[in-house]
Every structure is written in C-alpha cells, then in structure tokens.
Amino acid sequence: MAEEMIKKNDLIYLILDNRRKWLVTVKEGEEFQTHKGIIKFDEIIGKPFGSVVFSQPYETQGYKFYVLKPLPSDYVIHMSRKTQIIYPEDAGLILVYSGIGPGSKVIEAGCGSGALTCILGNYVRPDGYIYSYDIREKSLKRALRNVIKANLQDFVSIQYGDILIDDFEHTNVDSVVLDMPQPWKAIERIKTYLKLSGTLVSFSPTIEQVKKTTFALQENGFYEINTYELIKRKFQVKENATHPEVRMIGHTGYMTFARKIKDIKNPYREKKPKQDEFVKLNGMPLRGGEE
Ligand SMILES: C[S@@+](CC[C@H](N)C(=O)[O-])C[C@H]1O[C@@H](n2cnc3c(N)ncnc32)[C@H](O)[C@@H]1O
Structure with a gap:
C-alpha cells in the first residue's frame, strides 16, 4: 500500500x-x-x-x-475523559466476541466519554452505524467532541436517551453494548431491539453487577452467556533485565456476552427415561440410580 x-x-x-x-x-x-x-x-x-x-x-x-x-488504542488513551473509559484490550475482546465489524448496526449505552464509541465507530465503517445514548449532558457533550475529533461523525450519533425507560425506534440491530451502572434492568427492553442471533455485551466493574446481569439474561431467554476478564501485562525489554513491568493496571472490568435466540421446547426429548429403563452392567447401574 x-x-x-x-x-x-x-x-x-x-x-x-x-x-x-x-x-x-x-x-x-x-x-x-x-x-x-x-x-x-x-x-x-x-x-x-x-x-x-x-x-x-x-x-x-x-x-x-x-x-x-x-491507532484506535491511541484515541482511547489520549482522548478527553471524565468517566471511567473502556481500555483498548477490553475493546478488542468486545469486538471479536460481539462480531461488531463493517456494516454492523449497534446501540450503545452509556457513551460516557465516548472511548468505546470511537473504537466501535472506527470498526463499523464504511456502512455500519453506532447509535450511542447517555443521560448526562456532560457525557453527551464530551463524547460528541471526541467523536468529531476522531472524524467519526458520519458513523456515530450521540443522543440523549435513557436505556432503562425510553422506547428507542430500533429493531434488528446486530449488537447492543452496555457500560452503565445497572445493566440488568435494561435486558428485557434491549431484547426488543436486537435481531435474532444478535449479541449483547455488558461491561461492569464489579462481580455483583455481573451476577445480576447474568440472571436477567437467563430469565429473558438469552443463550451463550459468558463472562470474561482480561489482565494485560506490558513487558520491559532490556539486555539481562526483561520482565513484566513492575506497575500495572490490576483491574478494568468484566465483560458479559450473550446471544438472542428464539427458543422452543424440544418435542422429541421431553420425557426423561425411567430408572428401570437403565442398562445395568454386572449389577452396577450405567448412569446414577440405586440397585
Ligand atoms: C462508565 S461511563 C461509560 C464509559 C464509556 N464506555 C467510555 O468508554 O467512555 C457510564 C455512563 O453511563 C451513563 N448512564 C447511566 N445510566 C444510564 C441510562 N439509564 N441510560 C443511558 N446511559 C446511562 C452515565 O451517564 C455514564 O456517562
């Protein structure tokens, strides 16, 4: 090139x-x-x-x-910020585990300083779009400034919107990305925006939030629900003194991923076999049960 x-x-x-x-x-x-x-x-x-x-x-x-x-990681580290931002390594995992890429239509809440918004906006080009919402005016202004600075305004909208109570006019979006204090309260509503097989991503700094979100996802019939944490170690490389750097960021947050599915009962496997139908080998049951 x-x-x-x-x-x-x-x-x-x-x-x-x-x-x-x-x-x-x-x-x-x-x-x-x-x-x-x-x-x-x-x-x-x-x-x-x-x-x-x-x-x-x-x-x-x-x-x-x-x-x-x-690079996208440079935007994130050097952009103007007030809220806790998503770090580049976490954004990398979010991209590959959500499938967000060129052409994706994505809802994000909240936009905060717009760090993740800029990374997502960069990757959905040339024909995707990020609809990003927040409830704080300061966050909206800062995120918009950062999006314009990154020249991504054609691929991102920054708007006022409360993901917990507002009805957004979105259907069949590819992904919804949440980085807000009470993501579990948004799950039921979000299901109506996502397309089937679409991905939900929730970033939370505490395990208490992860548990509530996971249970809400289970109750709402989401599938493939998984939570991950990434620990990144940078290395100092010197003659005879190569090792991980002494200081590091010990914790950023947990990322929970889930897929929207349309589930129906299996008509073929509803009845479990009775105990006496089990095959026995030398007097020992093949599976569980008593003699
Ligand atoms: C930690 S910040 C997000 C940081 C962002 N991911 C970044 O990388 O810069 C959390 C944001 O969620 C917003 N928020 C909280 N509740 C919300 C809601 N119900 N709907 C939309 N945004 C909300 C807050 O105003 C705040 O700006």
Whole structure:
C-alpha cells in the first residue's frame, strides 16, 4: 500500500518521548505549542505518516518529534475523559466476541466519554452505524467532541436517551453494548431491539453487577452467556533485565456476552427415561440410580 500523506485536518499522534505524546488535529497555518518548542503544522502537511519534525525555534529548541497515524488504542488513551473509559484490550475482546465489524448496526449505552464509541465507530465503517445514548449532558457533550475529533461523525450519533425507560425506534440491530451502572434492568427492553442471533455485551466493574446481569439474561431467554476478564501485562525489554513491568493496571472490568435466540421446547426429548429403563452392567447401574 502506498505511503499515506498527512493532510490538513488529519488527526496525528505526535510523540516526543515515552511520557510525552499528544493527539492533535493538523490545522493549516497554525501551530502546536509544547514546553519543548513549537510545532508548525505547515511543516507536517504533505509529509508521510511516520516522519519526524523539529520544534522551533531550531537554535534554542530543535527537539525531534515523531508523527504517527493514531491507532484506535491511541484515541482511547489520549482522548478527553471524565468517566471511567473502556481500555483498548477490553475493546478488542468486545469486538471479536460481539462480531461488531463493517456494516454492523449497534446501540450503545452509556457513551460516557465516548472511548468505546470511537473504537466501535472506527470498526463499523464504511456502512455500519453506532447509535450511542447517555443521560448526562456532560457525557453527551464530551463524547460528541471526541467523536468529531476522531472524524467519526458520519458513523456515530450521540443522543440523549435513557436505556432503562425510553422506547428507542430500533429493531434488528446486530449488537447492543452496555457500560452503565445497572445493566440488568435494561435486558428485557434491549431484547426488543436486537435481531435474532444478535449479541449483547455488558461491561461492569464489579462481580455483583455481573451476577445480576447474568440472571436477567437467563430469565429473558438469552443463550451463550459468558463472562470474561482480561489482565494485560506490558513487558520491559532490556539486555539481562526483561520482565513484566513492575506497575500495572490490576483491574478494568468484566465483560458479559450473550446471544438472542428464539427458543422452543424440544418435542422429541421431553420425557426423561425411567430408572428401570437403565442398562445395568454386572449389577452396577450405567448412569446414577440405586440397585
Ligand atoms: C462508565 S461511563 C461509560 C464509559 C464509556 N464506555 C467510555 O468508554 O467512555 C457510564 C455512563 O453511563 C451513563 N448512564 C447511566 N445510566 C444510564 C441510562 N439509564 N441510560 C443511558 N446511559 C446511562 C452515565 O451517564 C455514564 O456517562
């Protein structure tokens, strides 16, 4: 694939070193101020992603900055946030275990800071859509800003909506993704939005929430109900000192997945065999039961 050139209004990942990294939109004729000098955007426009740029004034600053194309994980870590966000590794599991991909129609509640919204929006392109709802005005505003910054506004809507009480006009969506305090209360309503075989994903920080959600899913006839937790370990790689980093994030949350099905009773296997129908081997029953 040909090298991708940086254009005006592109989002870039500007890196000075391991600790100093920014997500910035390239504005023609404008500049980005850092404590290590000024980056003039006109110097970046027209260069390929993966290039370097030096801060000005060159004589007194002249630090080297790397310009990369941001990955979905970079959006999440560097975006503006107030609520607890979903981390990239959890978002990865959500994508592969929900089947959300190009063309998927997805309901999300709540959008929070829009971290997961941006990842999902990125993956449903070019013809899918994320309908994201929240009940807090601050979350809605912040999420919308982040979605626009990621240039995903054609694939995502951010709207006021209470998933517990509002009737949304959605039917046959591929997936519903919940990251909110009481997901179990939303399960019955959500069933009406999902298509058959569609996936429900619920992200919760506590096991108490997971249990309530799982029981609600069982009561509402969902199938393939599974909960997972991911522990990610980053490695320090050095000559004679390679090992997992000493500090790590010990807990993010639990992810519960389920499928909507249309169940009917099995007319062929309703009657269980009686005890005396069991075959016996040398006086021992083949399955359970007494002599
Ligand atoms: C932890 S945040 C979600 C973070 C988000 N997944 C992210 O990655 O940025 C939880 C959000 O759920 C919203 N929320 C709570 N109850 C809700 C409801 N009944 N309907 C819609 N959103 C709700 C809250 O306002 C809050 O913004």
